[in-house]
Amino acid sequence: MTIFAKLTRTEIKLFLREPVGAFFSLLFPTILVAILGSIKVFRDPSPELNGLRTIDVYVGIAVALSLAMIGLQVLPMVLATYRERGVLRRIATTPVRPITLLAAQLTASVLIALVSSALCITVGYAVYDVPLAENFPGFVLAFLLCALGVFAIGLLIAALVPTGKAGNAVGTLLFFPSMFFAGLWTPREFMPDWVQRIGDFTPMGAGERALHDAMSGTWPNWLSAVVLLGYLILFGLGAARLFRWT
Amino acid sequence: MAVIEVSNLSKRYGDTVAVRDVSFAVEPGEIFGILGPNGAGKTTTVECVAGLRTPDSGDITVLGRSPRDPALRAEVGVQLQESQLQEKLTVREALDLYSAFYRDPADWRALAAELGLADKLRTPYGKLSGGQKQRLSIALALIGNPRVAILDELTTGLDPAARRDTWDLIESVRDRGVTVVLVTHFMEEAERLCDRIAVIDRGAVIALDTPAGLVEHAEAEQTIRFRPDKPLDDTLLTALPEVREVRHTGGRVEVVGTGNLLHAVSTVLAVHQIVAKELRLEQASLDDAFVRLTGHTDGE
Numbered sequence: 001m002t003i004f005a006k007l008t009r010t011e012i013k014l015f016l017r018e019p020v021g022a023f024f025s026l027l028f029p030t031i032l033v034a035i036l037g038s039i040k041v042f043r044d045p046s047p048e049l050n051g052l053r054t055i056d057v058y059v060g061i062a063v064a065l066s067l068a069m070i071g072l073q074v075l076p077m078v079l080a081t082y083r084e085r086g087v088l089r090r091i092a093t094t095p096v097r098p099i100t101l102l103a104a105q106l107t108a109s110v111l112i113a114l115v116s117s118a119l120c121i122t123v124g125y126a127v128y129d130v131p132l133a134e135n136f137p138g139f140v141l142a143f144l145l146c147a148l149g150v151f152a153i154g155l156l157i158a159a160l161v162p163t164g165k166a167g168n169a170v171g172t173l174l175f176f177p178s179m180f181f182a183g184l185w186t187p188r189e190f191m192p193d194w195v196q197r198i199g200d201f202t203p204m205g206a207g208e209r210a211l212h213d214a215m216s217g218t219w220p221n222w223l224s225a226v227v228l229l230g231y232l233i234l235f236g237l238g239a240a241r242l243f244r245w246t
Numbered sequence: 247m248a249v250i251e252v253s254n255l256s257k258r259y260g261d262t263v264a265v266r267d268v269s270f271a272v273e274p275g276e277i278f279g280i281l282g283p284n285g286a287g288k289t290t291t292v293e294c295v296a297g298l299r300t301p302d303s304g305d306i307t308v309l310g311r312s313p314r315d316p317a318l319r320a321e322v323g324v325q326l327q328e329s330q331l332q333e334k335l336t337v338r339e340a341l342d343l344y345s346a347f348y349r350d351p352a353d354w355r356a357l358a359a360e361l362g363l364a365d366k367l368r369t370p371y372g373k374l375s376g377g378q379k380q381r382l383s384i385a386l387a388l389i390g391n392p393r394v395a396i397l398d399e400l401t402t403g404l405d406p407a408a409r410r411d412t413w414d415l416i417e418s419v420r421d422r423g424v425t426v427v428l429v430t431h432f433m434e435e436a437e438r439l440c441d442r443i444a445v446i447d448r449g450a451v452i453a454l455d456t457p458a459g460l461v462e463h464a465e466a467e468q469t470i471r472f473r474p475d476k477p478l479d480d481t482l483l484t485a486l487p488e489v490r491e492v493r494h495t496g497g498r499v500e501v502v503g504t505g506n507l508l509h510a511v512s513t514v515l516a517v518h519q520i521v522a523k524e525l526r527l528e529q530a531s532l533d534d535a536f537v538r539l540t541g542h543t544d545g546e
Contacts (some may be wrong), residue, residue, distance in 0.1 A: 003346055007343070094390065095348060096347045234252060
């Protein structure tokens with residue numbers, strides 16, 4: 001096994017050993033789909049959703065939710081803790097570069113988000129007949145764009161905060177408004193038009209919209225794609241410039 | 247050729263000068279001590295040697311290379327102060343993971359056994375005692391079979407028994423041909439382990455010698471205490487160049503001085519046929535030498 005694979009496996013193991021984080025990141029989106037789907041009115045077609053049912057929309061929102069929890073809450077906390085505790089510094093004294101650990105942590109995060117998303121899509125499909133994404137490559141593209149955008153934000157948080165606790169706090173502060181615009185409390189389609197327009201420029205608003213596009217058979221819209229790439233470039237470059245290893 | 251060569255190293259953080267004009271050379275196979283009070287610049291110095299910090303000025307070579315040379319990472323094992331591992335990573339996982347970082351690693355099971363960690367392999371890092379964490383940290387510094395080991399404050403937090411075990415381990419590491427740089431503020435440790443010691447105070451090297459040489463050069467004072475069997479004229483003793491002071495406490499005489507004090511005093515006593523009873527000689531230790539060199543005790 002390569003060092004990178006070994007590091008990634010270790011990161012996944014360590015993630016699974018944090019029961020609270022593992023529960024919320026891996027299972028909570030699925031539980032949300034299961035609970036909302038059990039509500040009768042959410043299984044009726046809704047005119048505001050162009051004939052879709054609320055539960056159909058919530059599967060996409062749940063996928064965005066898993067990305068937001070992992071990218072905004074888990075990632076900055078883990079990386080800032082690694083710096084705070086001197087884990088990155090210790091790695092720097094070995095033949096392995098600290099950036100390898102960072103890449104392994106990012107890979108582990110993407111894999112965990114994939115599993116979490118697959119789980120809620122499966123439950124939505126098997127239990128509530130939520131159709132699978134009609135444009136599957138489009139869905140993968142939307143998932144990746146959303147992951148890149150939100151993980152770049154998580155990296156910048158990790159670069160700026162002094163401790164793991166602070167990383168988690170800042171991430172959580174961003175998590176709630178982000179998920180509001182993604183429609184976690186009210187799907188975007190029920191929001192006033194101007195709120196939706198603001199949401200289009202937020203990472204999770206754009207991410208959920210792109211996911212929703214692919215779920216309903218088209219490619220992610222250009223605006224969302226550009227917004228997410230913008231977050232990736234802006235926050236990614238910021239993180240690369242500001243990240244301190246020690 | 248020296249394994250590590252440091253010449254005129256300087257490093258400042260903002261307005262604070264951490265290290266100023268530090269030079270020394272570490273020879274192959276020796277245990278080289280860097281001794282000094284807290285905040286003296288010891289850690290900054292070794293962090294520059296380990297390639298973790300860039301000096302403001304001065305030259306450093308390690309095994310003939312620049313400290314930043316990536317090729318050195320496999321040759322130099324570093325044990326950092328205050329560098330922890332992930333709470334939930336077990337001892338076995340840490341050893342296994344870090345040994346995978348090196349092309350020619352040591353047998354981590356043997357290393358764990360040698361460091362008394364064999365029965366802790368399943369324990370997560372967060373559940374280890376301070377001493378066990380320290381020993382794991384030493385194991386990780388040695389896991390790559392380095393040619394040079396840099397150990398910063400390695401026995402801080404260890405109980406006396408564990409400290410002695412660690413000293414034995416360091417000696418066995420040196421016997422394998424590894425050059426060891428040991429940062430410490432424990433005199434006893436430096437005296438016991440080091441072939442040579444650089445004493446650093448306020449960012450500068452103020453002495454560099456063997457432990458015995460340091461004691462001698464510091465001309466630390468010695469004190470002789472005895473009870474003479476008949477009254478003693480102080481001037482007999484104060485006339486000696488070695489003697490600085492003569493004091494009387496009860497029936498005892500205390501003679502403070504330097505150099506070959508005992509010989510000088512006993513010669514005078516013999517000439518005057520005075521018998522010294524309950525004779526005690528208090529000799530200087532590295533501790534005393536250190537206080538004299540730095541003009542203050544550790545931690546002040």
